[in-house]
Amino acid sequence: xxxxxxxxxxxxxxxxxxxxxxxxxxxxxxxxxxxxxxxxxxxxxxxxxxxxxxxxxxxxxxxxxxxxxxxxxxxxxxxxxxxxxxxxxxxxxxxxxxxxxxxxxxxxxxxxxxxxxxxxxxxxxxxxxxxxxxxxxxxxxxxxxxxxxxxxxxxxxxxxxxxxxxxxxxxxxxxxxxxxxxxxxxxxxxxxxxxxxxxxxxxxxxxxxxxxxxxxxxxxxxxxxxxxxxxxxxxxxxxxxxxxxxxxxxxxxxxxxxxxxxxxxxxxxxxxxxxxxxxxxxxxxxxxxxxxxxxxxxxxxxxxxxxxxxxxxxxxxxxxxxxxxxxxxxxxxxxxxxxxxxxxxxxxxxxxxxxxxxxxxxxxxxxxxxxxxxxxxxxxxxxxxxxxxxxxxxxxxxxxxxxxxxx
Amino acid sequence: xxxxxxxxxxxxxxxxxxxxxxxxxxxxxxxxxxxxxxxxxxxxxxxxxxxxxxxxxxxxxxxxxxxxxxxxxxxxxxxxxxxxxxxxxxxxxxxxxxxxxxxxxxxxxxxxxxxxxxxxxxxxxxxxxxxxxxxxxxxxxxxxxxxxxxxxxxxxxxxxxxxxxxxxxxxxxxxxxxxxxxxxxxxxxxxxxxxxxxxxxxxxxxxxxxxxxxxxxxxxxxxxxxxxxxxxxxxxxxxxxxxxxxxxxxxxxxxxxxxxxxxxxxxxxxxxxxxxxxxxxxxxxxxxxxxxxxxxxxxxxxxxxxxxxxxxxxxxxxxxxxxxxxxxxxxxxxxxxxxxxxxxxxxxxxxxxxxxxxxxxxxxxxxxxxxxxxxxxxxxxxxxxxxxxxxxxxxxxxxxxxxxxxx
Numbered sequence: 001x002x003x004x005x006x007x008x009x010x011x012x013x014x015x016x017x018x019x020x021x022x023x024x025x026x027x028x029x030x031x032x033x034x035x036x037x038x039x040x041x042x043x044x045x046x047x048x049x050x051x052x053x054x055x056x057x058x059x060x061x062x063x064x065x066x067x068x069x070x071x072x073x074x075x076x077x078x079x080x081x082x083x084x085x086x087x088x089x090x091x092x093x094x095x096x097x098x099x100x101x102x103x104x105x106x107x108x109x110x111x112x113x114x115x116x117x118x119x120x121x122x123x124x125x126x127x128x129x130x131x132x133x134x135x136x137x138x139x140x141x142x143x144x145x146x147x148x149x150x151x152x153x154x155x156x157x158x159x160x161x162x163x164x165x166x167x168x169x170x171x172x173x174x175x176x177x178x179x180x181x182x183x184x185x186x187x188x189x190x191x192x193x194x195x196x197x198x199x200x201x202x203x204x205x206x207x208x209x210x211x212x213x214x215x216x217x218x219x220x221x222x223x224x225x226x227x228x229x230x231x232x233x234x235x236x237x238x239x240x241x242x243x244x245x246x247x248x249x250x251x252x253x254x255x256x257x258x259x260x261x262x263x264x265x266x267x268x269x270x271x272x273x274x275x276x277x278x279x280x281x282x283x284x285x286x287x288x289x290x291x292x293x294x295x296x297x298x299x300x301x302x303x304x305x306x307x308x309x310x311x312x313x314x315x316x317x318x319x320x321x322x323x324x325x326x327x328x329x330x331x332x333x334x335x336x337x338x339x340x341x342x343x344x345x346x347x348x349x350x351x352x353x354x355x356x357x358x359x360x361x362x363x364x365x366x367x368x369x370x371x372x373x374x375x376x377x378x379x380x381x382x383x384x385x386x387x388x389x390x391x392x393x394x395x396x397x398x399x400x401x402x403x404x405x406x407x
Numbered sequence: 408x409x410x411x412x413x414x415x416x417x418x419x420x421x422x423x424x425x426x427x428x429x430x431x432x433x434x435x436x437x438x439x440x441x442x443x444x445x446x447x448x449x450x451x452x453x454x455x456x457x458x459x460x461x462x463x464x465x466x467x468x469x470x471x472x473x474x475x476x477x478x479x480x481x482x483x484x485x486x487x488x489x490x491x492x493x494x495x496x497x498x499x500x501x502x503x504x505x506x507x508x509x510x511x512x513x514x515x516x517x518x519x520x521x522x523x524x525x526x527x528x529x530x531x532x533x534x535x536x537x538x539x540x541x542x543x544x545x546x547x548x549x550x551x552x553x554x555x556x557x558x559x560x561x562x563x564x565x566x567x568x569x570x571x572x573x574x575x576x577x578x579x580x581x582x583x584x585x586x587x588x589x590x591x592x593x594x595x596x597x598x599x600x601x602x603x604x605x606x607x608x609x610x611x612x613x614x615x616x617x618x619x620x621x622x623x624x625x626x627x628x629x630x631x632x633x634x635x636x637x638x639x640x641x642x643x644x645x646x647x648x649x650x651x652x653x654x655x656x657x658x659x660x661x662x663x664x665x666x667x668x669x670x671x672x673x674x675x676x677x678x679x680x681x682x683x684x685x686x687x688x689x690x691x692x693x694x695x696x697x698x699x700x701x702x703x704x705x706x707x708x709x710x711x712x713x714x715x716x717x718x719x720x721x722x723x724x725x726x727x728x729x730x731x732x733x734x735x736x737x738x739x740x741x742x743x744x745x746x747x748x749x750x751x752x753x754x755x756x757x758x759x760x761x762x763x764x765x766x767x768x769x770x771x772x773x774x775x776x777x778x779x780x781x782x783x784x785x786x787x788x789x790x791x792x793x794x795x796x797x798x799x800x801x802x803x804x805x806x807x808x809x810x811x812x813x814x
Binding site (some may be wrong): 015016018020104106110112119120129156171196200201212215216219221222223239241242245246248249250252297298301302312316319320321323324325326327328329330332333334335336338339340343344345346357358359361362363371372373374375376377378379380382383384385386387389397407 | 422423426497511513517519521524529603607608619622623626628629631646648649651652653655656657660676704705708719721726727729730731732733734735736737738739740741743745747748750751752753763764765766768769770778779780781782783784785786787789790791792793794796803805814
């Protein structure tokens with residue numbers, strides 16, 4: 001068995017063995033991990049210093065950007081404390097498991113429940129920031145999924161020690177220490193992508209090319225988190241102040257974020273009025289390209305990445321047509337595209353922003369990491385068989401019942 | 408442009424152009440299709456006779472099974488009428504689109520809605536029965552997706568005429584005639600699997616090898632509908648009558664169905680009691696293999712296909728552990744695995760039974776063909792920008808609001 005296969009098999013076994021572990025035990029495991037991280041803070045930050053030193057050499061040689069180096073630093077500002085606080089926050093979120101979304105009585109004494117449950121084994125691949133290991137581990141544990149994590153190679157020393165602390169925390173809990181594992185090489189990722197008997201979902205967070213490369217090399221479902229190409233459309237009824245505020249914020253609040261705006265579409269009637277003011281406001285901040293188009297919806301559907309698009313308008317009809325007609329994960333009215341974010345949406349946490357159209361779309365919270373199963377219970381004295389139904393036999397009732405699990 | 412690419416592009420355009428078409432217009436389109444099918448009944452059944460003739464030659468030569476031939480026949484019993492009734496039934500189902508599943512006020516005058524919407528362009532590949540073209544076309548139209556359909560080559564003459572009638576029906580409606588297209592060759596399927604810029608979801612309904620072959624050859628998400636390996640576990644507290652009824656029904660009600668049972672697991676304490684009676688009842692019907700196992704949950708998780716598994720037990724604790732511990736789309740108590748079915752579950756229709764773990768699991772109704780988008784509306788006099796929030800600025804409210812769309 002290859003080492004990748006051993007990882008994958010251990011993850012699947014850890015997942016299956018933890019089906020009966022309660023929500024309370026999961027929350028306790030998260031607090032154990034937080035404590036283990038805090039106990040090992042000195043060693044982890046020392047390893048992080050080593051990663052930073054190696055990265056500085058790469059920066060000096062022009063092989064790495066200064067901004068990537070900055071993202072590696074785990075000791076910057078309140079980063080360490082907010083990483084630990086994030087673990088506590090996830091522990092305190094409502095349990096996403098065991099939620100009944102469909103409940104019907106199919107027959108007297110035959111009850112059907114659709115119940116949320118974990119997906120299985122996640123393979124999560126991300127770049128740069130080492131604290132993502134801790135974030136994703138917390139999300140996986142809370143949502144009942146086991147996970148194999150691969151960070152950027154620049155942070156290998158840090159993520160190794162973070163992973164050891166996570167395993168130490170898990171060993172104090174009801175969950176197996178193999179519930180969260182980390183790998184360090186691309187070769188291991190390649191091997192894991194072939195193991196669809198063990199791995200249920202691949203979550204790549206990074207560039208379009210990373211997501212596409214993974215999609216090309218696995219039959220495992222991929223929940224891609226790639227770049228956004230977002231648009232703002234200034235409708236003919238746009239309010240001038242809203243236009244300026246929304247465009248400038250969408251474009252300049254954090255230009256390298258996936259939810260910042262790339263494309264501005266201006267209704268031609270505004271070219272000598274609103275556009276001049278918006279253009280001036282943008283020039284004072286950054287630059288924008290403006291393909292004016294009377295068919296804004298068609299233009300956006302053809303050219304956007306279906307991430308987030310916004311319209312500035314005072315017309316209810318234009319807003320309605322835009323929100324329904326634009327085929328994107330987020331369709332906004334008089335609001336900046338930068339609102340597309342799990343925390344801002346109120347999810348309490350964020351796995352990332354899915355650019356896929358299956359399972360979870362847009363900002364992904366814990367809900368995006370669960371699926372459901374159907375539980376069917378007969379309380380009839382003879383049990384239930386389909387042979388009793390149909391022509392000349394019983395008919396299905398399909399009556400609504402309380403969405404309360406009997407077990 | 409290849410013919411496959413022309414199909415795919417036309418489907419995407421048809422999808423995008425129909426975003427604003429109402430639920431009522433979709434229902435009308437379905438009734439137009441039903442009428443067009445009825446008007447062309449004679450020609451369609453004549454083509455079906457040709458398919459049957461060609462198939463008979465294959466059967467006589469030993470190259471096709473008798474049962475496949477039977478499934479081709481569109482004029483058998485009430486098949487034609489129930490195909491048309493199915494279209495009317497789907498038209499009458501509740502609209503799966505526009506349903507709000509999350510509604511929050513992020514700030515005064517900033518409302519967020521998560522609204523169900525179509526996935527996009529579906530590529531549906533299935534085998535044998537020609538009426539599936541009509542079923543799937545109806546489901547796609549109702550759920551707002553455009554679709555490209557590929558049936559079995561044995562029914563090419565029939566499906567061609569069915570497709571023409573569907574297009575004729577669509578041309579009487581608000582939907583474009585290219586909303587539903589059919590293709591006839593494997594080469595076209597291969598070409599389409601490369602076109603992830605146009606096609607959003609592939610739904611193969613057939614053998615494990617069909618599903619796997621498609622997963623190996625596309626980066627488009629695949630919602631597989633493959634074979635099931637289902638289990639029944641007779642717990643030590645199993646009631647003897649329930650055991651006999653559930654096992655015999657699960658195994659023999661329709662042995663070739665994906666939800667019939669392959670594996671029977673018997674608690675060792677029952678070997679000289681319940682098992683003898685169940686075994687005799689099965690011998691009177693069919694045969695079964697019985698790997699007795701004290702660790703039934705582990706056994707099922709390792710060997711089942713995670714489709715549907717049932718326990719026969721009088722113990723509440725055993726039922727609870729089984730339902731939560733078995734990692735399958737259906738976990739049943741004292742009920743036949745044959746209940747795993749969209750109609751029996753009360754969905755009113757069925758796309759198939761998904762053996763995947765992402766997006767839709769188990770029997771798939773219209774809900775499985777939709778995803779959602781987030782609509783965000785600012786009613787503030789100045790619009791909303793994220794730059795106003797954060798340290799020293801505004802805080803997010805995240806208050807629940809009515810799940811009623813403003814447009």
